[in-house]
Amino acid sequence: MRFRVLGSGSSGNATLVECGAVRVLIDAGLGPRELAERLESAGVDPASLAAVFVSHEHQDHARGAAPFSKKWGVRLCGSRGTYAAAGLGSEDIAGYDVLEPGVPRAIGPLTVLGVPVPHDAAGPLAFVLEGEGCSLAHATDFGHVSRAVADGFRSCDALLIESNYDPAMLRDGPYPWSVKERILGSRGHLSNDDVARYLFRDLGEACRMVLLAHISQNNNHPELVRMTAEAALRRRGRTEVRLELASADGTGWMEVAPAGDGAARAPRQLRLF
């Protein structure tokens, strides 16, 4: 399995995931033309996508969903709440499949599971994608790491997680207080410190790669993001974990290695005896 971020942050989110011959998008927060161009520059025909999974209705995740679906004949998939709140029922789209949280959806060799997340949207979801013996957890836009998220992500080999803001930069920054309150709230966004706490306490033993995404350009700095996460991994003795940051323009391809090669699986096997 491999994946590639096509866009990240308030200017628009989209992640391409490839498992065997199956390709899906998570979110379509870029305009349909921009999205098609970025797919093509990754060597992917937009019409070849099996589905677009939409995490929630906010524009930076759903902006291009309906026009992209219509133009390229690609079905959308997400929660019932997202369907209603994004107004997809009144749009001309190629189709919509409701993803019930906790009920896996199989597309060829790929299985996608929706995990509810605490965010100020209608039925927002994170996703766990499994296939070819490995798994990727994908979560942006949530205010705190709930038990459902920590448990749902524990056996993943790779993790994409938002590291949205630095609390001091947000507090001292230019946003109106009502917006700051929203971001800081338990249904807002994850701070660098929230991510550090998660990495220290709950990162699963199998995880070998963490990609930090949805980094605010106003209330954060890539160096702070990296330093905070690195310090947490070091404290936890997890220096083998590869740490990467997604820029607004995305990333190159990232391989998700099966847990079979090397130390990743050893602790889990040992517990069986």
Ligand SMILES: [Zn+2]
């Ligand atoms: Zn967002």
Ligand SMILES: [Zn+2]
């Ligand atoms: Zn959002």
